Amino acid sequence: MSEVGTGLRRNVSMVISVILVTFISLTFVGAAILLQSQIGQMKGYWYDRAQVAVYFCTASSDIGNCDLVEATQEQKDLVEAQLTSTTLAPLIDRFEFEDHDQAFARYQEQFSDNEFADFVTPDFLNEAYWVNLKDPTQSDALVESLTGFAGVEEVKDQRKYLDPIFAALNAASITAIGIAGLMLVAAVLLISTTIRLSAFSRRKELGIMRLVGASNRFIQTPFIIEGVIAALIGSVLAAGAVLAIVKFFVQGYLGSTIQTTTAFIGMGDALLVAPILIGIGVVLAAASASVAISRYLKV
Template structure:
């Protein structure tokens, strides 16, 4: 099989069906951009989980005069009750699980509240006495927060024990839902791209049906006949995937690193992760095009 002749046939097919090829390139580009974005979102979520979970604390909220919890019927936690909680945190039982813990009294809680809600109506109405005094606990392993909760939840003067990770889980659930939505949209668009590639190849074959008939008469092999059409699809898929890769790199370079990283004090995905995604996009685009085109031309030639 002469490579030059096969490539020439593929080039002719691309010229004859330029508008359809452009459509395939655009659909492949958009769908693979969604795939790349979803992959980067998963990498970002993984980074965020590692960052925030390591910093998540367990908050041991003590009773106030306005607490309605079952363990707060006697009103605000007494000095003895606070000392008992502190002793439990420093005990040999919990010491292996705790990295460090700090105590926040009413005044410290009020100062933090005022700083957080400055300029809002809540800052004018809240008084120090209604805010919980709190033991903030940093764990050696944040996943073992249940040990702290079980040890302290039943102590007198403790209103509740809260693992901050449960709030993070809600945020990550939303982010994962957004990522999975992008993947679902990308999957639908990849199916559309596959169907469009198949249609383009069938139209290309139909426009050259007389040439294909002559090739069959002179004994050309199916592989020789099919290869130019497969190359047409692969070319369109390759261009679309390269554009998608460029878009993903541009998003990270100019939006994530150029804007978000400069605005927010946080670690975001960088160009290293973006370049890791690019080969995946190229592989998906080329394989999708090759398989779709191969199936389409084989079915056409059987008719």
């Protein structure tokens, strides 16, 4: 144990750099994991609310199958029949019809502070079926089978609006993982260099140890502990940083500025990530230190 202390003191600057590099790389790892779970949470939250809308023609629309003629009751019944048919019914959780007045009420609520709201009359707004799917990823079946129907202006999967947001978040988390990977490589190389230096400065002792028959484990252990201690300090700092990010940035800043109903990750997620980071740090350090020292153990 005292040897570990001397080893750590002897190359302080290397040990500090090991601590910093593991700290930063594991913080990135933690951020990437948290970003992924944030994406997961948002997907779960929004996809539950995302519906497929089957918009019917209005007298003022010529999009899709519409020809400036209001959809007839027959056409609407045909769509409803299709929704309850054996092909589509298994996919559908529930659906409801929204007429002009309901659509107008919802429109006025959503755009109450918008000037246009005053010019819009109920006739402008599409009547629609709002469909909740059991599995939101299977919206294509619904879109394909209903798009061609007479009197249907458009079948729109709301989830499509969200995809670019998730794509952006995903790209961010992949970037974080990439940076984390590079930093971890740097950390591993630094740890093994530090251990080699430490072993080199003690090569006389090591030579004598091998000569008098000290076991490999006896020789190895102080060096591995040395690497693990340095990495452990770095990973504990990283775990602390991740907890602080969630507490002060996500919950404190984002939570108070973005007053939507979006679900943010909580301290529970961060507390789950912390031990993962410490585990990665310790395992990587132990592995790279034992590889580095094995050169001095060859008999």
